[in-house]
Amino acid sequence: MKKGDLFVVSGPSGAGKSTVCKLVRRMLEINLAVSATTRAPRAGEVDGREYYFLTMEEFQNKIKNNEFLEYANVHGNYYGTLKSEVEERLNEGKNIILEIDVQGGIQAREEYPDVNLIFFKTPTKEDLEDRLRGRGTEDEETVRIRLENSLKELEFEKYYDKTVINHSIEQACYDLIKIIKKEA
Structure with a gap:
């Protein structure tokens, strides 16, 4: 059986x-590996669906046991992808999308050299700030930290294979589907 293909989507918050x-x-019936995090769930998020919400101690134990494909401290919280989430699906011949931070994308390439790295960004830095503030899910200090980190994350685009500029949700979906179908 042919192994599945791994696609990593990264970019600023x-x-x-x-x-x-x-x-x-949903459109392609492609798997999304659920990441783990130490951050608190946002309204409507369910453990095991959006993220595996772990305590700091649980996360650190998984690091010690080499259970992560990649992990990083982002915006003061840990995020990571469990190897078990990826390897099982790839071995079944299923394609997987990882939605992870830029540091994790680079780590994924080290583990899986054939990974397809796709960078997401807004048309302008002003759009990025507007979207971060428009969420209304974080306080001003958190927005400021995310914005500073997001501007630094833009520098990682050069390490990625493809870039999707999110002018609109519809166009970005079309662009991502085109990349997946061409690469898969």
């Missing part, structure tokens, strides 16, 4: 990765 990945995953 507010670029629309989550929304687009969720829609494309």
Whole structure:
């Protein structure tokens, strides 16, 4: 059986990765590996669906046991992808999308050299700030930290294979589907 293909979608907070990945995953019936995090759930998020919400101690134990494909401290919280989430599906011949931060994308390439790295960004830095503030899910200090980190994350685009500029959800979905179908 042919192994599945691994696609990593990364980019700054507010670029629309989550929304687009969720829609494309439904359209293509492609798997999304659920990441683990130490951050608190947002309203409506369910453990095991959006993320595996772990305590700091649980997360650190998984690091010690080498259970992560990649992990990083992003915006003061840990995020990571469990190897078990990826390897099982790839071995079954299923394609997987990982929606992870830019540091994790680079780590994924080290583990899986054939990974397809896709960078998401907004048309302008002003759009990025507007989207971060428009969420209304974080306080001003958190927005400021996310914006600073997001501007730094833009520098990682050069390490990625493809870029999707999120002018609109519809166009970004189309662009991502085109990349997946061409690469898969």
